[in-house]
Amino acid sequence: xxxxxxxxxxxxxxxxxxxxxxxxxxxxxxxxxxxxxxxxxxxxxxxxxxxxxxxxxxxxxxxxxxxxxxxxxxxxxxxxxxxxxxxxxxxxxxxxxxxxxxxxxxxxxxxxxxxxxxxxxxxxxxxxxxxxxxxxxxxxxxxxxxxxxxxxxxxxxxx
Numbered sequence: 001x002x003x004x005x006x007x008x009x010x011x012x013x014x015x016x017x018x019x020x021x022x023x024x025x026x027x028x029x030x031x032x033x034x035x036x037x038x039x040x041x042x043x044x045x046x047x048x049x050x051x052x053x054x055x056x057x058x059x060x061x062x063x064x065x066x067x068x069x070x071x072x073x074x075x076x077x078x079x080x081x082x083x084x085x086x087x088x089x090x091x092x093x094x095x096x097x098x099x100x101x102x103x104x105x106x107x108x109x110x111x112x113x114x115x116x117x118x119x120x121x122x123x124x125x126x127x128x129x130x131x132x133x134x135x136x137x138x139x140x141x142x143x144x145x146x147x148x149x150x151x152x153x154x155x156x157x158x159x
Contacts, residue, residue, distance in 0.1 A: 006072030
């Protein structure tokens with residue numbers, strides 16, 4: 001695997017037009033959901049989306065909300081507290097910086113009707129080999145970060 005960040009072609013990012021695959025936005029400049037320095041979520045320009053390699057090994061990261069996404073092992077994913085972590089180094093139980101969750105301490109009922117207390121983040125339930133995929137890199141103006149549609153904050157290449 002190349003030594004740069006890599007997002008699988010079928011991984012989706014959040015845009016004002018809805019979720020879009022990285023493959024679909026290659027070669028375009030498009031707004032993407034990101035996290036500003038003050039902690040607010042905003043849209044910023046994602047640009048220089050380009051395929052960097054054909055059919056490279058990728059990992060599937062699955063969250064406790066049931067969502068998952070595929071990235072290269074070198075892709076930086078932000079663990080809770082804005083800790084930069086390579087995808088290959090994330091383990092089940094790790095809380096990740098997430099866009100869509102209840103505030104910490106909020107009690108809610110999950111889909112099964114069980115009462116739960118939010119930790120303010122999603123937790124990883126599995127990290128596993130997920131075959132191969134064409135992989136892409138990208139840049140995001142001002143923040144250098146982007147949310148995949150699973151709601152997890154990732155670092156853009158070169159930022």
